[in-house]
Amino acid sequence: MLDNAAKPSKPLVQVRDLQMHFPIYSGLFRRQTGAVKAVDGVTFDVMEGETLGLVGESGCGKSTCGRAILRLYDITGGEVAIDGARIGKMSQGDLRPLRPAMQMVFQDPQASLNPRMTVEAIIREPLDEHTKLTAAEKEKKVGELMDTVGLNRRFAKRYPHAFSGGQRQRIGIARALALNPKFIVCDEPIAALDVSIQAQVVNLLEDLQEQFGLTYLFISHDLSMVRHIATRIAVMYLGKVVELAPRGPLYEEPLHPYTKALLSAVPEPDPALAQTRERVVLQGDVPSPANPPKGCNFCTRCPAVMDVCRQIEPTYQEVRPGRFVACHLYESTGTADATAGHP
Numbered sequence: 001m002l003d004n005a006a007k008p009s010k011p012l013v014q015v016r017d018l019q020m021h022f023p024i025y026s027g028l029f030r031r032q033t034g035a036v037k038a039v040d041g042v043t044f045d046v047m048e049g050e051t052l053g054l055v056g057e058s059g060c061g062k063s064t065c066g067r068a069i070l071r072l073y074d075i076t077g078g079e080v081a082i083d084g085a086r087i088g089k090m091s092q093g094d095l096r097p098l099r100p101a102m103q104m105v106f107q108d109p110q111a112s113l114n115p116r117m118t119v120e121a122i123i124r125e126p127l128d129e130h131t132k133l134t135a136a137e138k139e140k141k142v143g144e145l146m147d148t149v150g151l152n153r154r155f156a157k158r159y160p161h162a163f164s165g166g167q168r169q170r171i172g173i174a175r176a177l178a179l180n181p182k183f184i185v186c187d188e189p190i191a192a193l194d195v196s197i198q199a200q201v202v203n204l205l206e207d208l209q210e211q212f213g214l215t216y217l218f219i220s221h222d223l224s225m226v227r228h229i230a231t232r233i234a235v236m237y238l239g240k241v242v243e244l245a246p247r248g249p250l251y252e253e254p255l256h257p258y259t260k261a262l263l264s265a266v267p268e269p270d271p272a273l274a275q276t277r278e279r280v281v282l283q284g285d286v287p288s289p290a291n292p293p294k295g296c297n298f299c300t301r302c303p304a305v306m307d308v309c310r311q312i313e314p315t316y317q318e319v320r321p322g323r324f325v326a327c328h329l330y331e332s333t334g335t336a337d338a339t340a341g342h343p
């Protein structure tokens with residue numbers, strides 16, 4: 001297991017009040033009648049060399065958040081800085097030279113790899129687009145990348161369908177590594193794989209992080225898996241981060257009622273902690289991100305709901321060193337306002 005917690009580091013990625021709203025059009029004239037607030041005011045840092053886990057139920061906005069950070073979308077609001085470069089409002093042209101530094105590994109290697117391209121061509125494509133290497137240099141680099149991710153070079157001329165799910169994910173990872181990135185968004189990279197293969201891919205990602213000093217945003221709905229790979233974890237609910245904490249404290253003592261509920265459904269390997277953990281069953285469904293509740297987004301399902309929660313949105317604030325929570329239960333104990341210091 002990788003433990004970066006002790007390494008002092010600086011933020012590589014800074015996300016501030018990020019918003020990604022998808023317009024809803026309806027009627028004869030296709031007028032905009034609303035918006036899906038998939039990401040609605042997310043703030044966090046990803047420290048150099050760390051793995052920040054981003055967890056939450058399906059549809060809470062994790063993938064949209066990852067893609068918006070990489071500027072695969074024109075974001076609705078907020079700012080993103082990568083290695084000091086403010087990219088939130090940059091044009092795609094200005095972003096181009098920065099693209100090599102930030103890459104993505106997708107959930108479904110089957111869908112994300114072009115079935116009509118050989119493995120060699122898939123891995124070489126970013127080199128074709130972003131470098132002036134000669135054909136021989138590219139061939140050498142592709143071979144090295146295949147070695148790095150544990151793919152046999154002999155299979156370079158084969159097509160993705162000839163590979164297993166785990167091997168296809170290795171192809172996706174090799175492609176993501178081709179331009180020597182600093183930051184990789186791993187969007188549920190093992191969710192589509194057999195359980196027996198998942199650990200191998202996680203181990204590969206950890207080895208690569210160590211070898212190349214990579215920084216990961218690791219998106220997953222699987223809290224027991226994230227516990228093994230993430231240094232810190234951000235919990236999302238309905239477009240917002242409700243809690244962010246280092247791995248140990250989050251699992252030992254979750255603060256936000258939503259985190260408590262999520263964790264109560266995860267088997268706890270530590271018997272002492274398992275005894276103290278109360279089972280929280282959430283009532284009702286997640287509201288639509290097109291029509292989130294007034295006040296706190298979680299108020300319609302929160303077991304600890306108070307009157308204020310239905311009126312006023314809680315402030316996302318540092319309630320203990322390194323622990324950020326958006327919940328009225330902790331407002332009075334807050335040590336900082338939302339703009340002073342960041343996770």
Ligand SMILES: Nc1ncnc2c1ncn2[C@@H]1O[C@H](COP(=O)(O)OP(=O)(O)OP(=O)(O)O)[C@@H](O)[C@H]1O
Pocket residue numbers: 022036037038056057058059060061062063064065221289
């Ligand atoms: N291009 C889009 N246009 C409109 N709505 C979208 C678009 N992409 C995502 N959404 C909506 O935004 C919300 C968040 O979706 P997102 O895929 O980011 O969630 P997620 O947490 O990653 O879920 P999952 O784990 O199922 O992928 C959902 O309600 C989804 O339907």
